[in-house]
Amino acid sequence: MAMHPFAYANANSLEEAAANLDGETRPLAGGTDLVALMKDGLVAPKRLVNLKTVPGLAGVVAHADGLHIGALTTLSNLASNPELQERRDLAALVEALEESATPQLRHTATIGGNLLQWPRCWYFRNPQVPCWRKGGRRCFAFQGENKYHTIFGGGPCFAPHPSDPSVALMALDASVLVVGPQDRDHRNGFRVVPLAEFFVLPxxxxxxxxxxxxxxxxxxxxxxxxxxxxQAADGARSAFVKVMERGAWDFALVSAAVSLTMDGNRVAASRVVLGGVAPIPWRANQAEAALRGERVSEDGVARAVRAAVADARPLGHNEYKVALAKQALAQAFRALA
Ligand SMILES: Cc1cc2nc3c(=O)[nH]c(=O)nc-3n(C[C@H](O)[C@H](O)[C@H](O)COP(=O)(O)OP(=O)(O)OC[C@H]3O[C@@H](n4cnc5c(N)ncnc54)[C@H](O)[C@@H]3O)c2cc1C
Structure with a gap:
């Protein structure tokens, strides 16, 4: 498949980059997903705007409302950040970063691009297949080869979201700062969007x-x-567990991130998120409700885990993901108990 010719520009500021964007011009970060899609003929932007030349878009800075992680921060720099390494409330994020992709990819891939990567579904990634996500009429996985696909929230697309860090970030109640045209609800040039709203079901x-x-x-x-x-409540802790088909360097079959705040030995608040199971990182609200006011005991965890998968709707070939999700979640709770 020949790559389409495209123009390329280095952006000097965020405003300049945003002003240049339209449906035919796409932002380029590490390029580990976008360039692969272009090489495979799946997307053909007429122009790329390189964000790596925008000053100040990489790095971690503490602000009054929490840690600001620049979108161009690479996964490896983020994982090795001393503050993240130290804080038990952020452990889930470090664990998710360290288990994402390969060391080489983590040196290039950025956190912004990671959240915005496209699904890894084999029908989506096949240029010959006009699947729904690409503007086609239907999802071929629904009645086809769907062993890696969704058990929650599927339809019209049944491809799971592939990002590991997004699962941890959702458990940490993170938001994104979005820059764009001033007329679209952007204050001081920015729009703040909680991740729970940022990811959208098909x-x-x-x-x-x-x-x-x-x-x-x-x-x-x-x-x-x-x-x-x-900023998390005092004493908050988090954990992330990823289950892969291969021992390493693979996308998640299933993952689980849990963030807990305790009141004595009872759960005051929790955020429970599953990955690899839905078109978006999947918040397990029923598990959170089951945990409220409970001890993190074997019984309490078993109830939460059952509640987390109560609404699962597996496809023809992925019933096994229900059991895996329960195991991953139980393991995350054990890590925090
Ligand atoms: C072999 C392989 C294995 C992988 N394994 C894993 C894994 O186990 N876990 C995991 O989580 N991920 C995995 N990935 C995915 C990888 O982490 C992503 O490809 C990477 O994080 C994307 O970041 P990037 O900076 O390269 O983005 P790019 O490829 O540059 O961009 C990705 C998309 O986001 C858009 N974009 C990028 N930055 C911005 C921005 N700041 N604002 C607006 N739009 C933007 C681009 O236009 C493009 O559409 C794997 C990838 C490969 C190739």
Whole structure:
């Protein structure tokens, strides 16, 4: 498959980058997903705007509302950040980063690009297959080869979201700072979007000009500038568990991130998120409700784990993910008990 010719520009500021964006111009970060999609002929932007030349978009800075992680921070720099390494409340994020992709990829891939990567579904990634996510009429996984696909929230697309860090970040109640046109609810040039709203379930009326159905609510003229992780309550702790088919360097079959705040020996608040199981990182609200006021005992965990998968709707070939999700979640709780 020949790659389409495209123009390339280095952006000097976020505003300049955003001003250049439209459906035919795409932002380039580490390029580990975008360039692969272009090489495979799956996307053909007329122009790329390089975000790596924008000053101040990489690094971690403490602000009053929490840690601001620049969107261009690479996964490896983020994982080795001394503050993240030290804080038990952020352990889930470090664990998710360290288990993402390969060391080489983590040196290049950025946290912004990681949240915005496209699904790894084999029908989506096959240029010959006109699947729904790419503007086609249907999802071929629904009645096809769906062993890696969703057990929650599927339809019209049943491909799971592939990002590990997003699962941990959602458990940490993170938001993204979005830059875009001033007329679209941006204050001081920014729009703050909680990750729980940023990721969107597949919807027929949510599509870009090229017919693709995006996995987030980001419009084609907007840029993610940073991820904001709010200050956690005193004593909060978190954990992340990833289950892969191969021992390492693979996408998650299932993952689980749990963040807990205790009141004495009872759970005051929790955030429970599953990965690899839905088109978005999947918040297990029923598990959180089951835990409230409980001890993290064997019985309490068993109830929460059962509640987490109570609404699972496996496809023809992925019933096993229900059992894996329960195990991953139980393991995350054990790590925190
Ligand atoms: C072999 C392989 C294994 C992998 N394994 C894992 C894994 O185990 N876990 C995991 O989580 N991920 C995994 N990944 C995915 C990898 O982490 C992502 O490809 C990477 O994080 C994307 O970041 P990037 O900076 O390279 O983004 P790019 O490829 O540059 O961009 C990705 C998309 O985001 C858009 N974009 C990028 N930055 C911004 C921004 N700031 N604002 C707006 N739009 C933006 C681009 O236009 C593009 O559409 C794997 C990838 C490969 C190739």
């Amino acid at each position: 919807r027929r009326d949510h599509e870009w000009a090229d017919g693709y159905h995006p996995v987030t609510l980001l419009e084609t003229d907007e840029i993610v500038a940073a991820v904001v992780v709010p």
